[in-house]
Amino acid sequence: MALVECVPNFSEGRRADVIAALVAAVEAASVHLLDVSSDRDHNRTVITFVGEPEPVIEAAYRTAQVAAAQIDLTTHRGVHPRIGAVDVIPLIPLREVALAECVGLARRLGQRIGTELGIPVYLYEAAATRAERTNLAVIRRGGYEALQTSIESDATRQPDFGPARVGSAGAVAVGARGPLIAFNVYLETPDVTIAQAIARTIRAASDGLPAVKALGVLVGGQAQVSVNLTDFRQTSLHTLITAIRTAAQQRGVEIARSELVGLVPQAALIEAALDALMLPPQAHDQVLEYRVGAATQDYRPVPFE
Missing domain, CATH: 3.30.70.670 (Formiminotransferase, C-terminal subdomain)
Incomplete structure (x- = not known):
């Protein structure tokens, strides 16, 4: 069985009801929830789940949907760098699936998030379409606050999918990589x-x-x-x-x-x-x-x- 790991990071580590809603979105999909880690100072939650490729990207999309609706970056404060409500969604090949296949999955997921949720999407690591975006730090530089203006004025900050404007849900980096x-x-x-x-x-x-x-x-x-x-x-x-x-x-x-x-x-x-x-x-x-x-x-x- 092909097995893919997904480790989305969310800009919320304090409100238990929002974290519970994110977890519920994962549990509603046909995947296996492995871990939930939240930190109040970072104001960030990391959720880990695994499954076959299609259910995994469906679960990731559902969590992005919840995050966009319930997390407002204009009021978010935390010590961890971030650009979005769902800040980053990496796909990691575990068994019987190649990194190249996860690249395809990441691009499909990114396109859906950009089109259906209206969130700017940046492809990173192995899924990147621009060499400089293989480094997540380049995409995150300046955080949400800097991206609000640069996304419209700086050609290098144009997203791969979604609008070239940032709302309260911010933007998201979607990619494929090895274990981190x-x-x-x-x-x-x-x-x-x-x-x-x-x-x-x-x-x-x-x-x-x-x-x-x-x-x-x-x-x-x-x-x-x-x-x-x-x-x-x-x-x-x-x-x-x-x-x-x-x-x-x-x-x-x-x-x-x-x-x-x-x-x-x-x-x-x-x-x-x-x-x-x-x-x-x-x-x-x-x-x-x-x-x-x-x-x-x-x-x-x-x-x-």
Whole structure:
């Protein structure tokens, strides 16, 4: 069975009734809801669901419809960059489906959102029609506020689908990509300038770590390095947090804790453990549960009671 993952991000992390409506839109479709992650400071909710291709893009459209009706960007405030009520809709191939097929799905979904909901749509990552739009940060630059004027006056900000004007629902980026890990690291300081300096040090755009996007924000009075790891095969989670710890200690600060937003590939955690323990890559095949699963087709965790 072809299996596609969808991880739409919504500019709402505080109103429980709106979040419930978004979840209900997913549950009404023939897909599997896996996770809902909301943050009040970011004022953002990330929903993860999987299914066969057609039901997945139907569920994504329904959530965009709910978001457009219930989220007003003119009054929205949060620390996370955003351009729309439904800010980004990525499609990720998991099983028996190629990235190229997800590109086609993303373009069909984007066209429907632009036509039926009247929302400007920007195609990004593998679905991008312009080279510069493979980078989501380029599309988000300046946020909703800047897009309100630039979409009409700047030819480079013209959407792929939908009107060249922005209403209260903003715009949306729709794309196809590989797995992304959203990983936040809290520092033992309220000084957000330290988090911002660390973000500049580690991000790929500043000649830092490959496949790392980062920014420094203040969350609940605590400085946070907010990271999107776009390819854990290029930079492991262990390498990432080691770099953040080193940069923090150079500034006289320690890491308080970290968190995941949404889901993470199991392979990324195994790889981080192998790195931390200085084990060779082939040690991955020495995991007991993997061997049991391969022999019995039962991959449930072993309880060790």
